[in-house]
Amino acid sequence: MPSSSLEPQSDAASSATPDTDVPVAGLKARLLNHLEAAPLRASQRLPSEREMIERFATTRVTLRDTLLQLEAEGRIYRENRRGWFVSPPRLRYDLLACLPFRDMVESQQRVASTEVLAAGEVAANAVIARRLGIAEGSVVYRITRVRRIDGRRVLHVCHHLRRDCFPGILDFDLGAHSLTDLYRHEYAIRVSRVSFELASTVFDAEAAAALNAAQGSPAQRITRINFDQNGRAVDCDDEHWRHDAIELTLSAAPQS
Template identity: 55%
Template structure:
């Protein structure tokens, strides 16, 4: 970008932030089309896109493929130390959760999944791929990998519901110790398509390896959150 365009980018960012902070551009509200914004600010689409990209990086706005730009809603508070499932966590913050099942099948386990689940080479696992919404907005793509030995027939169940509840009601299995790994990442193709964003968009990847009440490793989750969708907050007790 040319140096002379930088003040324009700063001015656009400042103007849009003021509109968002004042509530004139409400949370989840759609921004005008890029052509309209470039005319409003008397600038080029390239300069405007740079400003919008900066605001997206700050988590203030987001873009959906073929739909345009929107103001980001409040982030969801996420405490990995609290034992609750997605629907319970979202509803507990007076938001509306929803889950869509993308696929559910038995597949060969990759070396990484074998390592996570402590399975031998050439094992197969149940893979459940789901997309999850908060207030209608796609925020999370997750791949669940289950050890089939513990969950016979689970692929025939309604997998839109909480797996936590399904494990307890059908298999008398409850989560015990859990390991979390969190790293910033870029969305791969399947995750990006599920969330309707461009491949390579920023995200937070959370890997959860779950044991049951007997200490057995039963499943692992690979979660890909939109980077502007959650606020990880942990308070460690005395």
């Protein structure tokens, strides 16, 4: 077992890491962990891959494997062809609080922003029709947005709204207003029940492009259906989050 000191020596050598008896693989992984543990960067960019290769005396493939590992752990992330970055702390997302995005983000001392990618009418496909309890092919509103936290694009959302519930809603500024606020104040519709479906996957091509994520980056999918005070499904949305951006929370009475 080579107990050599595999230290990144930028200027002053970060000494005192025995690195002996590294049991099994990892090797470089711990190494990179240490890289982050030591300077504890804020949310900055890592050195370029070629630079890290030299620093750690390793290969592109090996380095890349390690970076992908750390990405899976949620410790770093990448922007497509732009580089690797240290992940900021996860936003706590209380599924049942039903806070507007902006409020949720700001209550955690972060900065929120929203971008509307598209807003229009489409015919509901089978999935959407089933969720909303309407006939396939019915025209619904579709709104696609990207949301940022502290400038970082973390969420791609696609909403489908029953047109008969929210006539003319596209005329509002959907980048500035919370949809649930519009529901309540402009349409007298209150969300009185929500139903979720969560799974961990990767971004599809569209979401990846919108978030500037590499295709194949891990993503958290959240599908939500909102029901109004009459138990009618009024809208649904498909959210794809950078998986390292959130930690979901939830507190409720079980239905037993």
